[in-house]
Amino acid sequence: MILDERSYAIWPQYVKDYLHIxxxxxxxxxxxHLGDLIGWFTTDTGIVNEVVHIWRYADAGDRERRRAAMEADPRWLEFRAKTSHFVQSMRSRILRPTSFSPLR
Incomplete structure (x- = not known):
């Protein structure tokens, strides 16, 4: 199992609009498309105009297949076209649980 943590810095004046859309x-x-959503968050301290979401996948191949299918979906491309101007920057990290992690 892997977790994909994705963070987006949203232009401050558009955070509410981005979340609504x-x-x-x-x-x-x-x-x-992606399946197992672990959580969707906004930040309360630090970079306060950031949204973070975490997705669980069986492995890297599962993630790659699911994301490719989503990127090929015209509805997703339409959504991204509506929201891309809200995004300042994006970061993605793949997290692997340790043998003693409660989330595995």
């Missing part, structure tokens, strides 16, 4: 138009579509 994601919740109403993007979330169901993304979950239909």
């Amino acid at each position: 994601y919740e109403t138009e993007g979330m169901a579509l993304q979950v239909s």
Whole structure:
């Protein structure tokens, strides 16, 4: 199992707009492709205009197949076109649980 942690710095004036469009138009579509959503968060300290989401995959191949299918979906491309101007920067990290992690 791996976790894909994705962080997006959103232009401060657009955080509410981004969250609204994601919740109403993007979330169901993304979950239909990626599957196991662990959580979706906003930050309360530090970079306060950041959103973070974490997805669970069986392995790197599972992640690659699911993300490729999503990127090929015209509905996802339409959603991204609506929201890409809200995003300042993006970071993605792959996390692997330790043998003693409660989340495995």
